[in-house]
Amino acid sequence: MTEPHPSGGYILEELSVGMTAEKLVTVTEERIRRFAEASDDFNPLHMDEAFASKTAYRGRIAHGLLSASFGSAVVGTILPGAGAIYLGQTLNFHKPVRIGDVVSARVTVASIDEAAARVVLRCDAFVEGELIMDGEATVRVPRRRRPSKAP
Template identity: 80%
Template sequence: MIEPHSSGGYILEELVVGMVAEKRVAITEERIQKFAEASDDFNPVHMDEAFASKTAYRGRIAHGLLSASFGSALVGTILPGAGAIYLAQTLAFHRPVRIGDVVVSRVTIAAIDEVSARVTLRCEGFVGDDLIMDGEATVRVPRRRRAKT
């Protein structure tokens, strides 16, 4: 498990296939409300317990993209970190996430293309031992650090 780089981000030459970073985030009522406001997604399955209790989920669930956004936070702040730019993302959702759950997001470097400065990341999310989502991201990574001014 790696920690954030002291500069804020890893450059291409510092990355190695197999590097892993994780982030743990508790799902709260406040997070769901803020995400709904930011995304303008007020689907009642996320916001209204009476409505959600009548669905196949038998209660409210968090937005899938709320949980997915924690992977984005990992990419932008830890691995590769500052300077990494998202180019593509695939996602599959396997289980719902509920208020009170703790989502563990994990990114693992799966491949490095030194010619294009692109990195492929395996992205996973867990609640306990249950895989809630997975996919793959492609990000562009800086080749060298900017000179300090």
């Protein structure tokens, strides 16, 4: 597992295909409430147990994008870390996430385009070892600065 870089972020030249980082996050009532407030998504499937209990999910589930945001946290704080800019993201949701679940968000460097300073990251999330979400993120990563030329 890749640890956060001491500077806060990896530069392009420090990355290699296969580097992997992971973050464990517990889904709580408070996280769901705050995400609903931040996103303005108050779908009763996420907020109202009485409503959600009558759906195919038989109870409340977390917002899919809340789970996706845990992968974003890995990208922004561990791999590549500070300075990485999201350019795109694909997501596939496989299973619902519920209050009390511990989500393991994992990011792996899949490819590096040195000319464009872009990196494709494989993004997977698991609950108790079961895949709940996967996809790919494309991010721009800072590169090493070239020394300035002497006058």
